[in-house]
Amino acid sequence: MSITHEEAHEFIQLKMEDLLDSQQYAKLSAHLRGCSECKAYANEMNEVTNLLFPIMKRQWSIQPVPLSIASLVGRREKTRTSTFLAMRTAAAGVMLVALFFSAWQFVLSGPAASPRLPLLAPPVPTPSRQSAQSTSTIIHFQDCQTVIYPVQKTDTLLSIARQFSVSKDTIMELNRLKTDVVSPPMELLIPTCHLTPTSTFHPATFTTTFTPLINFTTSPPGG
Amino acid sequence: MKISQLSRVNPVERMTDPHPPRLIAECIAGNEEAIELLVREYEAGVFRLALSILGDPAEASEVTQETFLSALRSLPSYQEQKSFQAWLYTIVLNHSRSHLRKRKVIERLRSTLTTVFRIETQKQIVPEEAVIQNEKEAAIWRSLNQLDERLRIVVILRYFHELPVAEISEILSVREGTIHSRLHTAREILRDSLRHLLSAHGE
Numbered sequence: 001m002s003i004t005h006e007e008a009h010e011f012i013q014l015k016m017e018d019l020l021d022s023q024q025y026a027k028l029s030a031h032l033r034g035c036s037e038c039k040a041y042a043n044e045m046n047e048v049t050n051l052l053f054p055i056m057k058r059q060w061s062i063q064p065v066p067l068s069i070a071s072l073v074g075r076r077e078k079t080r081t082s083t084f085l086a087m088r089t090a091a092a093g094v095m096l097v098a099l100f101f102s103a104w105q106f107v108l109s110g111p112a113a114s115p116r117l118p119l120l121a122p123p124v125p126t127p128s129r130q131s132a133q134s135t136s137t138i139i140h141f142q143d144c145q146t147v148i149y150p151v152q153k154t155d156t157l158l159s160i161a162r163q164f165s166v167s168k169d170t171i172m173e174l175n176r177l178k179t180d181v182v183s184p185p186m187e188l189l190i191p192t193c194h195l196t197p198t199s200t201f202h203p204a205t206f207t208t209t210f211t212p213l214i215n216f217t218t219s220p221p222g223g
Numbered sequence: 224m225k226i227s228q229l230s231r232v233n234p235v236e237r238m239t240d241p242h243p244p245r246l247i248a249e250c251i252a253g254n255e256e257a258i259e260l261l262v263r264e265y266e267a268g269v270f271r272l273a274l275s276i277l278g279d280p281a282e283a284s285e286v287t288q289e290t291f292l293s294a295l296r297s298l299p300s301y302q303e304q305k306s307f308q309a310w311l312y313t314i315v316l317n318h319s320r321s322h323l324r325k326r327k328v329i330e331r332l333r334s335t336l337t338t339v340f341r342i343e344t345q346k347q348i349v350p351e352e353a354v355i356q357n358e359k360e361a362a363i364w365r366s367l368n369q370l371d372e373r374l375r376i377v378v379i380l381r382y383f384h385e386l387p388v389a390e391i392s393e394i395l396s397v398r399e400g401t402i403h404s405r406l407h408t409a410r411e412i413l414r415d416s417l418r419h420l421l422s423a424h425g426e
Contacts, residue, residue, distance in 0.1 A: 010407075013403075013406075013407045013410070014403075016406070016410075017388050017403060017406070019388075019403070044414045044417070045410055045414065047414075047417070048363065048410055048413045048414050048417065049382060049410065051359060051360060051363050052363065052367070052378070052382040052383070052413075053382055053383065054360075055360050055363065055364050055367075056275065056379070056382065056383040057383070059275075059364075060271055060274045060275045060383065061271070062270075062274065062280055063267070064266060064267060064270035064271075064280075064283070064284060064287060065284065066263070066266065067262055067266055067287060067288060067291060069255060069258060069259045069262060071288070072258065072262065072288075072291055072292060072295060073253065073255055073258060073295075100340075103336075103340040104340075147252050147253070163255065164253060192252060192253040
């Protein structure tokens with residue numbers, strides 16, 4: 001029993017996902033032997049899929065900058081950069097608000113008003129693209145659980161405390177240590193907590209250039 | 224729970240055993256070495272997926288960071304219902320989509336500035352670095368980017384990330400039959416864009 005063209009098209013589609021069983025495959029082959037239109041359909045489908053991968057590969061095969069593990073586990077890195085970023089974000093926000101205000105004022109006051117030149121504010125500074133490393137994240141802790149950590153030869157209590165983002169005193173208290181000298185084969189109880197990050201929002205990068213609604217002429221106002 | 228120092232095993236050797244449950248347990252406990260192993264294994268794939276949705280490497284980097292932060296945070300709730308990669312890719316998609324939504328807000332702001340206040344804003348356009356080698360590729364590329372988001376994502380997962388339909392189904396939480404029919408529709412739309420080209424030149 002031969003298949004219709006529609007069924008053939010459906011089989012061709014199924015074949016692209018290797019979902020044809022042997023019976024369907026046989027029926028399709030039989031149909032294609034006598035149907036040039038369906039053969040053309042199959043070729044078109046193959047052509048489309050063959051074109052896709054090379055284009056996408058060319059577009060999207062950038063190697064990413066490896067993530068900083070330190071920033072993932074809560075160690076604040078490069079505070080200077082994050083403050084700087086925050087300042088620039090704030091500055092950009094203020095500029096935008098100022099821009100709205102002046103534009104609004106300008107629209108309202110109309111051409112008769114003497115040109116106060118507030119609109120020639122400098123363009124909004126464009127926050128440049130930051131790599132993943134300098135994204136600042138604030139980590140909040142919750143869901144703490146205690147783990148047992150075997151002290152390594154090169155560890156100091158301070159380095160362990162830093163590693164787990166807890167205070168030295170917390171460890172000393174929890175383990176009832178009299179001094180901060182630790183060495184193998186000591187095992188310390190460390191409270192570790194899960195991370196709840198809130199990341200900062202980066203505004204999109206766009207520059208604004210201003211075209212005033214009214215052209216300023218060089219003649220004196222009112223003249 | 225005892226953490227024993229992760230033995231200095233050749234990292235490559237470790238990778239052939241996909242996710243010994245210990246690796247995940249170690250990550251949950253905050254073991255930085257384990258976290259690093261996990262991140263290094265998946266960050267390229269995560270980045271590529273984000274990039275293929277957002278088109279912008281800087282945003283893709285942000286999404287990569289956000290993804291791993293979220294993943295580490297919700298690692299305890301990964302119960303192996305899906306493959307780890309599928310679980311992780313779902314997170315990537317969620318973050319990418321929220322970036323796309325933010326983009327729309329900013330776009331609307333920009334067009335408000337332009338139309339209401341008649342202030343010209345000029346978006347920094349990320350130049351397309353790919354060399355489109357011929358008109359067919361140009362037509363397909365354009366058509367791909369104009370596809371409905373649901374169709375576009377299945378095409379990308381299937382033909383760029385080369386994932387099987389079963390895995391795509393896990394990532395998107397959508398029935399395999401639906402995935403298949405979306406692929407079917409997408410392929411015909413892409414084919415139509417080529418037809419246009421042929422008919423334009425055929426005369």
